[in-house]
Amino acid sequence: MINILLFANLAQQAETEKVSIEVNSALSVKEVRTLLQQKVGKLTGIENALLAVNEEYVELTGQVKDGDTVAFIPPVSGG
């Protein structure tokens, strides 16, 4: 199982901050992004989100395996 975290306007669109998906093999963050939207519907702006696996930034090609946490991080606005 892969845990997916959503924030700010992405969470608002998905109406949840956390989504889990079952996987059978390792896959890329890009594939996770596709599976996520198959599950919760299209998320506007997700293509601009920063990507993190287990709290570290990764590229779209980053690999995700069972048990990992993937976060989609919309453009940040702290400070």
Next chain:
Amino acid sequence: MINILLFANLAQQAETEKVSIEVNSALSVKEVRTLLQQKVGKLTGIENALLAVNEEYVELTGQVKDGDTVAFIPPVSGG
């Protein structure tokens, strides 16, 4: 009478922070500087001092009259 204020290493050399001189007519800060050193002895570095009359910076040609306070302000080092 003109009040003269000295600070930091100028006061240390003069062994006083305050000197008064009697004057009969208006004079320039430059003339005050000469009279001062006639009274307390040569003050090394006074030519680098900033000059103030009644708490406002002036040039060496600034005019001083009876009752004024002239300050010789060695290079400052606050902050």
Next chain:
Amino acid sequence: MKKYKITTEPINNQDVIDSVVHQNAGAISVFIGTVREMTGQKQTKFLHYEAYVPMAEKQLERIGMEIQEKWPSAITAISHRIGTLQISDIAVAIAVSTPHRQDAFEASRYAIERIKEIVPIWKKEHYTDGEEWIGNQQGTKTYPAGHPEEVVK
């Protein structure tokens, strides 16, 4: 005090400052971000910040490490508040101490710019005429997926 902190409590500036005081520091530059009422014609009633807390604290710590690489004598502390903030409340306090002032200014400015780039915190403005998540909607910041090298180690 923890030097890199996301907190729901009000920020005490002096606590942040105290954690960077050092006998060989001659300068401390502190940056405090507060909630501003007017932005152009828009009036803010209050703000809401949310964060990906554990990752945000790691990223703050990373900013501290980046500063130490660039300014080796610098000591940095950063606290960012989340939750609901009212006008003039402190959202973020950054303190950097260095032996000399120029480095302190540069490093504290670096810290706030980096916070706005890499720390997963989001601000929702509650205006008198509506609300919006700041970031995406403004279109002032985008991170094309092909260009994340600033954040990927």
Next chain:
Amino acid sequence: MKKYKITTEPINNQDVIDSVVHQNAGAISVFIGTVREMTGQKQTKFLHYEAYVPMAEKQLERIGMEIQEKWPSAITAISHRIGTLQISDIAVAIAVSTPHRQDAFEASRYAIERIKEIVPIWKKEHYTDGEEWIGNQQGTKTYPAGHPEEVVK
């Protein structure tokens, strides 16, 4: 609190900060100058500051006015301590609030540079191996009498 102050008492940073908080300020840049122990190989035991107090307060106020001319929305407060200060004691605290952060950084940096140019305050270093008034002796600053235009109105 008085916004421009020469004081023999310890400086409370938060008091200085509080006096620039404003509902349309989004940024406060604070500069704190502290007593540093080591300068190169020289070890400071303690410092002594003296000031031409009434004129120094006027000059601090003047710096505040210069800042307001350059950054019209800025609010500035400056406290400088005089007397004997120990290692890590605060010599000066400057706070500038502005709507946006860039101005706050620039203005607070401007303030500390101007303090070092025009405010009649002098520092005497008491080193482990002697003492000296900073300024003249170092020869790092001179004000040729023909070049005081920066300070004469």
